[in-house]
Amino acid sequence: MIRSVLLIVTILFAGSAVAQKPLVDSLTGALERHRAEDTLRLHLLNELSFAYYQVDPAQGAAIAGQAIELAGRLRHPAMLAAAYNNKGTNHWAMGEDSLARGATERALNIHLEAGNKLGAAKALNNLALSYYNMSDFRKALEYHQEALSLFTGLEHYAGIANTYSNMGVVYLALSDYPQALKYFLDVARQWRGKDSAATANTLVNIGLVYKNMKDYPRALQYAGEALSLYASAGNRQGEANACGNLGTLYNEHGDPQTALQYYKRGLALNTSIGNKRRIASDLVNIGTVYQGMNDNSMAHDYLERGLRLYEQTNDRENTVYAMIKLAETNIDLGNTAGARSSLQKAIQLASEASSVQNQSFAWEAMSKVLQQSGQYNEALQAYKRHIALRDSIFNSAKARSVMHMQIQFEFEKKEALLKAAHERDNALARAEARRRKAIEIAVLTGLLLLIAAAAGGYALYRKRRDAEMRVKMADTEMKALRAQMNPHFIFNSLNAISAFISRNEPLQADDYLVRFSAVIRTILENSEFKEITLSEDLQVLEHYMKLERTRLNGAFDYTVRIDGTIDPHNTLVPPLLLQPFVENSIWHGLSGIDRQGRILIDISLQNGGLVCVVEDNGRGRQSRQAANGRKSMGIPITRSRVRIWNNSRGKADNIIFTDLEQGTKVMVTIQLKHKF
Amino acid sequence: MINAIIVDDEAHCVERLQMLLATHCGEKVRLLDSCSSIVQAEQRILQLAPELVFLDVQLEGRTGFELLQKINAPSLRVIFTTAYEQYAVTAFRFSAVDYLLKPVGPSELVNSVDKLISSLDQQEAALKYEALFHNLQAGAGGKKIALPTQEGLEFVNINEVVRCQASGNYTQFFLSDGRHLMVSRTMKEFEELLEKHNFFRVHYSHLVNLDYVKKYNRGKGGYVLLADNSELEVSVRRKEAFLKKMAGGR
Numbered sequence: 001m002i003r004s005v006l007l008i009v010t011i012l013f014a015g016s017a018v019a020q021k022p023l024v025d026s027l028t029g030a031l032e033r034h035r036a037e038d039t040l041r042l043h044l045l046n047e048l049s050f051a052y053y054q055v056d057p058a059q060g061a062a063i064a065g066q067a068i069e070l071a072g073r074l075r076h077p078a079m080l081a082a083a084y085n086n087k088g089t090n091h092w093a094m095g096e097d098s099l100a101r102g103a104t105e106r107a108l109n110i111h112l113e114a115g116n117k118l119g120a121a122k123a124l125n126n127l128a129l130s131y132y133n134m135s136d137f138r139k140a141l142e143y144h145q146e147a148l149s150l151f152t153g154l155e156h157y158a159g160i161a162n163t164y165s166n167m168g169v170v171y172l173a174l175s176d177y178p179q180a181l182k183y184f185l186d187v188a189r190q191w192r193g194k195d196s197a198a199t200a201n202t203l204v205n206i207g208l209v210y211k212n213m214k215d216y217p218r219a220l221q222y223a224g225e226a227l228s229l230y231a232s233a234g235n236r237q238g239e240a241n242a243c244g245n246l247g248t249l250y251n252e253h254g255d256p257q258t259a260l261q262y263y264k265r266g267l268a269l270n271t272s273i274g275n276k277r278r279i280a281s282d283l284v285n286i287g288t289v290y291q292g293m294n295d296n297s298m299a300h301d302y303l304e305r306g307l308r309l310y311e312q313t314n315d316r317e318n319t320v321y322a323m324i325k326l327a328e329t330n331i332d333l334g335n336t337a338g339a340r341s342s343l344q345k346a347i348q349l350a351s352e353a354s355s356v357q358n359q360s361f362a363w364e365a366m367s368k369v370l371q372q373s374g375q376y377n378e379a380l381q382a383y384k385r386h387i388a389l390r391d392s393i394f395n396s397a398k399a400r401s402v403m404h405m406q407i408q409f410e411f412e413k414k415e416a417l418l419k420a421a422h423e424r425d426n427a428l429a430r431a432e433a434r435r436r437k438a439i440e441i442a443v444l445t446g447l448l449l450l451i452a453a454a455a456g457g458y459a460l461y462r463k464r465r466d467a468e469m470r471v472k473m474a475d476t477e478m479k480a481l482r483a484q485m486n487p488h489f490i491f492n493s494l495n496a497i498s499a500f501i502s503r504n505e506p507l508q509a510d511d512y513l514v515r516f517s518a519v520i521r522t523i524l525e526n527s528e529f530k531e532i533t534l535s536e537d538l539q540v541l542e543h544y545m546k547l548e549r550t551r552l553n554g555a556f557d558y559t560v561r562i563d564g565t566i567d568p569h570n571t572l573v574p575p576l577l578l579q580p581f582v583e584n585s586i587w588h589g590l591s592g593i594d595r596q597g598r599i600l601i602d603i604s605l606q607n608g609g610l611v612c613v614v615e616d617n618g619r620g621r622q623s624r625q626a627a628n629g630r631k632s633m634g635i636p637i638t639r640s641r642v643r644i645w646n647n648s649r650g651k652a653d654n655i656i657f658t659d660l661e662q663g664t665k666v667m668v669t670i671q672l673k674h675k676f
Numbered sequence: 677m678i679n680a681i682i683v684d685d686e687a688h689c690v691e692r693l694q695m696l697l698a699t700h701c702g703e704k705v706r707l708l709d710s711c712s713s714i715v716q717a718e719q720r721i722l723q724l725a726p727e728l729v730f731l732d733v734q735l736e737g738r739t740g741f742e743l744l745q746k747i748n749a750p751s752l753r754v755i756f757t758t759a760y761e762q763y764a765v766t767a768f769r770f771s772a773v774d775y776l777l778k779p780v781g782p783s784e785l786v787n788s789v790d791k792l793i794s795s796l797d798q799q800e801a802a803l804k805y806e807a808l809f810h811n812l813q814a815g816a817g818g819k820k821i822a823l824p825t826q827e828g829l830e831f832v833n834i835n836e837v838v839r840c841q842a843s844g845n846y847t848q849f850f851l852s853d854g855r856h857l858m859v860s861r862t863m864k865e866f867e868e869l870l871e872k873h874n875f876f877r878v879h880y881s882h883l884v885n886l887d888y889v890k891k892y893n894r895g896k897g898g899y900v901l902l903a904d905n906s907e908l909e910v911s912v913r914r915k916e917a918f919l920k921k922m923a924g925g926r
Contacts, residue, residue: 098895514781
């Protein structure tokens with residue numbers, strides 16, 4: 001159960017909190033009827049771009065762009081700022097945090113220039129929210145604090161309350177429950193009796209704090225109170241959200257029947273509102289409850305409906321989550337093949353979105369699939385990856401608590417400094433002489449600090465220079481090694497041509513020569529680069545194997561297998577990584593054996609490294625060396641190249657040869673690098 | 677039947693092409709003659725009026741392009757042949773002109789000839805040669821690139837390209853005059869051609885002409901603002917290389 005409880009974080013400057021498709025349609029219609037380029041149109045554009053952010057944020061960002069352009073022409077700073085703010089909100093919805101932050105900062109600057117303190121405070125709050133999303137909690141708190149002081153100066157109570165509420169959410173993320181609770185309770189006191197929606201929002205958050213503290217009775221009490229407030233105020237979206245929260249709470253509390261009741265009530269409400277994301281969320285939650293009750297066919301039905309809806313939104317995280325859950329029910333229903341293919345897709349999507357939690361879940365399920373199909377080794381590998389990912393989540397939670405301690409420390413330091421200043425002021429009134437001395441000390445300390453900073457700076461500079469030099473040296477060495485690869489390959493191929501000629505087979509020699517020149521051309525082009533994509537390198541390798549297969553009259557077959565979780569167009573390798581090993585197999589392993597030769601290239605991921613295997617069914621290494629004493633030059637060169645690529649020192653073995661019952665297996669492990 | 681001549685100063689290349697044409701294109705191409713110098717070729721083309729020339733890029737220290745510039749035969753079609761002149765190959769790819777790499781393979785030759793027979797659109801061919809000559813003379817920024825759109829080939833100055841956006845097997849070109857072109861090639865192909873001309877792939881789906889970058893805003897990956905006011909996210913793994921390229925100029 002990860003994401004079912006809703007975090008209510010209020011984004012200020014909202015036209016309307018629940019933006020829906022009908023609203024978008026009616027605004028689009030109004031915009032089409034009103035073509036004059038005036039402030040009314042600008043207003044409509046702003047409303048529309050905000051309305052789009054839950055429906056189609058890409059379109060919303062584009063509309064905000066139009067609004068920015070129009071506001072610039074009409075010289076309307078307030079609306080311009082609003083447009084930038086909306087642009088930020090839409091980028092935020094697409095997960096484009098850098099762009100979101102940039103747009104919000106623009107809005108902030110416009111407000112500051114115009115002396116619009118209220119606008120600036122709102123923008124500061126939104127900026128804090130985007131830092132919160134990027135998990136930079138310290139910056140988030142700083143910006144909230146700035147917003148708070150502006151709101152306080154303006155005596156803007158709604159702003160103060162909302163900021164308190166948001167700060168509570170940040171402390172909640174930092175697992176500082178007492179602090180979070182303090183802020184939320186403050187807010188609740190302010191709103192109670194005045195604004196039922198705001199009170200209900202706060203009650204939801206308080207319930208969340210208790211839930212995280214595993215105090216279910218209190219959590220249920222607050223969530224229930226929020227629900228009845230929303231219901232009596234006629235806020236149907238709030239009511240639906242609160243139902244979802246209660247469902248989750250009851251399910252975690254071990255009461256699935258009640259959980260189902262609440263989820264279904266929420267589902268009915270969301271369906272009548274038409275909020276796709278929330279409908280999908282309810283469906284997935286219901287499916288998960290059924291899954292927990294071992295009612296797999298019901299679970300499958302709900303999860304599938306939920307997944308289909310999520311796929312229509314751009315909520316990737318939840319789409320993947322639903323995909324994993326559905327795969328789990330497929331496992332229990334015995335549909336192993338279906339589960340496997342959807343888990344492969346889920347893993348790929350999750351790793352693209354860098355969602356550690358989803359990856360962890362997916363690998364756990366994958367290990368079950370593999371176990372069911374009897375692939376115990378692979379199952380163990382998958383399980384290990386699940387554990388590794390889970391541990392990394394635990395570690396980041398630990399890092400968060402360390403950061404919280406740090407923030408606390410800095411706060412106390414600041415407080416101490418303020419206190420010290422205050423006392424010094426008193427002393428100043430009493431003795432002028434002491435002040436002078438204090439200044440002297442300050443100057444001296446400053447000087448010392450300056451010297452220390454300079455020394456530190458120099459040390460840092462030297463360290464960086466040395467690091468740059470090491471990179472340069474590795475680059476040069478890599479280049480030299482690459483240059484050695486080519487002549488080696490060329491001469492082996494020339495030998496082959498010479499063999500055709502001496503056997504008096506001109507047509508074969510010619511055909512080989514034409515293909516050889518195509519391969520060498522690509523190799524020369526690729527070897528200009530220190531890294532190329534896996535797909536490019538495998539393409540050359542296939543051309544090479546095809547060439548050799550022709551030369552040997554089809555004496556061997558080859559297969560190239562890439563693990564489904566690898567994107568060969570986005571994975572980088574040093575050029576000609578596997579060619580020497582394949583060449584070794586062909587020239588020494590497979591030559592002269594009395595059965596059909598076979599070469600298998602297998603690329604997979606293991607423990608975060610790219611594992612490339614070349615396997616043949618030829619003569620093993622012992623008898624091969626006896627057969628012809630020649631040793632391939634390409635292999636020691638590749639060994640050095642891989643060592644540089646992996647940045648590994650000493651005897652770390654990146655290339656492992658294994659003798660099989662029949663043939664040889666080479667396993668090359670390189671550090672995984674992505675192009676994008 | 678197409679009438680053709682071969683222009684190449686190396687006898688073994690001529691012989692190879694003659695042999696391949698006789699064995700594989702006997703019913704499509706009638707070989708009229710072969711010449712080993714630009715002067716000789718100029719005369720023979722005027723006399724024989726062939727429809728097709730197989731033209732070597734390197735001819736006795738001069739280039740086959742000179743020959744093409746000298747003669748005025750609008751209906752003449754050319755298939756260039758070259759061993760490893762990278763600059764020429766790049767120029768051919770920019771202009772979508774037919775070429776064969778030596779040693780010529782039989783299947784490649786048959787492909788080229790078939791392609792030529794099936795598209796005898798003279799106007800388009802003339803445009804291709806015009807773009808080729810333009811590119812051979814123009815400096816880095818002034819080159820023209822042939823873009824296969826739905827309506828046919830469109831020739832665009834590369835310094836008018838603001839950015840390209842990948843969408844599946846298609847690439848969308850955004851030009852400085854505000855036009856968009858949908859091109860039926862993957863962005864990878866254009867990345868290879870354009871990255872030497874101050875283009876940079878900032879993101880899985882965005883290739884950007886660095887001349888049009890107005891501003892870079894820092895962030896996790898950060899984003900760039902282009903002259904047409906589009907804002908594009910820079911992917912985290914491309915950030916360092918991007919900053920290096922921007923700092924180093926061209």
